[in-house]
Amino acid sequence: MITASNLNKHFKMYETRKGMLGSLSSLFSSKHHLIKAVDHLTFSIKEGEFVGYIGPNGAGKSTTIKMLSGILHPTSGEVIVGGLSPQKNRKETARRIGIVFGQRTQLWWDLPLRDSFEILKAMYKVSDRTYRDFLKLYDDMLDIGAFMETPVRKLSLGQRMRGDLAAAMIHNPDVLFLDEPTIGLDVSAKTGIRAFLKELNENENKTILLTTHDMDDIEQLCGRVIVINHGKIILDGTLEHMRQTIGLPSIMEVQYAAKPKVPIAEELGVEQLKWDGSKLVIHYDRKLIPAPQLLKDVGLWGEPLDIQMKEPDIEDIIQKIY
Numbered sequence: 468m469i470t471a472s473n474l475n476k477h478f479k480m481y482e483t484r485k486g487m488l489g490s491l492s493s494l495f496s497s498k499h500h501l502i503k504a505v506d507h508l509t510f511s512i513k514e515g516e517f518v519g520y521i522g523p524n525g526a527g528k529s530t531t532i533k534m535l536s537g538i539l540h541p542t543s544g545e546v547i548v549g550g551l552s553p554q555k556n557r558k559e560t561a562r563r564i565g566i567v568f569g570q571r572t573q574l575w576w577d578l579p580l581r582d583s584f585e586i587l588k589a590m591y592k593v594s595d596r597t598y599r600d601f602l603k604l605y606d607d608m609l610d611i612g613a614f615m616e617t618p619v620r621k622l623s624l625g626q627r628m629r630g631d632l633a634a635a636m637i638h639n640p641d642v643l644f645l646d647e648p649t650i651g652l653d654v655s656a657k658t659g660i661r662a663f664l665k666e667l668n669e670n671e672n673k674t675i676l677l678t679t680h681d682m683d684d685i686e687q688l689c690g691r692v693i694v695i696n697h698g699k700i701i702l703d704g705t706l707e708h709m710r711q712t713i714g715l716p717s718i719m720e721v722q723y724a725a726k727p728k729v730p731i732a733e734e735l736g737v738e739q740l741k742w743d744g745s746k747l748v749i750h751y752d753r754k755l756i757p758a759p760q761l762l763k764d765v766g767l768w769g770e771p772l773d774i775q776m777k778e779p780d781i782e783d784i785i786q787k788i789y
């Protein structure tokens with residue numbers, strides 16, 4: 468559904484000099500350095516996939532999305548979305564793509580939400596009937612009916628984001644590019660938006676590429692994660708694959724009735740054993756010591772009241788990659 472082949476985007480940054488004369492002369496200066504915002508990027512995404520696109524600030528995520536959606540032209544390389552080049556067939560590709568930038572609304576700031584929708588309806592030549600069905604469906608899913616007559620500038624951030632998401636779907640695109648759609652939202656607004664995105668992906672088979680700094684978005688939504696840094700892919704696979712590649716330990720926490728005597732970590736073949744009050748926290752590598760084996764061992768040392776198995780937090784994984 469989406470392929471990026473050897474995609475590059477370089478920005479030329481001219482050296483600026485101080486003062487009025489300096490600014491003028493820098494306009495004609497040939498002194499510049501290149502920023503490789505996207506550097507030999509190659510990946511493909513199948514129809515119906517929900518892919519998390521993550522990386523630190525300035526990694527090149529937004530630049531990639533802008534090239535995938537035809538907003539930016541690559542310096543070199545090729546993008547194909549739904550069989551079309553967004554650069555060569557901008558209009559046709561736009562009909563197949565919905566896009567949301569969480570940091571910037573695509574809606575008309577001073578107009579009521581309904582007017583923005585009607586402008587988009589006319590732009591995409593959506594029939595009256597399809598539009599009526601759309602309003603009904605999106606009112607059910609995102610509860611937008613309550614603020615359709617409110618000017619966008621007066622909407623709360625959560626309402627505005629719901630408006631932006633609905634607006635991106637007016638022409639019923641197959642592919643959605645979402646650049647930080649949960650940024651700045653409170654927990655309940657995030658939960659609502661995640662449920663909506665899950666439904667779009669699972670029930671309507673929409674292909675979704677999501678950039679986010681919120682690892683809960685990734686955990687709850689994405690079957691696959693692409694991690695980029697300095698414009699290059701450094702990891703592409705499932706969350707599980709990412710956890711295993713980085714080699715972060717699994718964690719077992721055991722609450723004992725009474726503190727037993729336990730072997731030292733080296734003896735047991737685990738990475739770390741430490742006490743947190745009366746709770747024993749064990750960091751171990753599942754490839755070296757299987758969880759059932761460890762469960763048997765902890766039962767031998769004393770009487771466990773409660774046992775919890777945890778996977779490492781994605782934030783920790785990302786920290787380790789960067």
Ligand SMILES: Nc1ncnc2c1ncn2[C@@H]1O[C@H](COP(=O)(O)OP(=O)(O)OP(=O)(O)O)[C@@H](O)[C@H]1O
Pocket residue numbers: 478479502503504522523524525526527528529530531
């Ligand atoms: N129009 C531009 N002109 C010059 N440099 C740019 C331009 N757009 C992006 N860059 C640079 O390209 C690099 C990648 O930026 P990009 O916005 O794609 O990163 P990002 O991963 O989306 O970051 P963030 O998580 O902060 O949004 C950065 O170094 C940025 O400063």
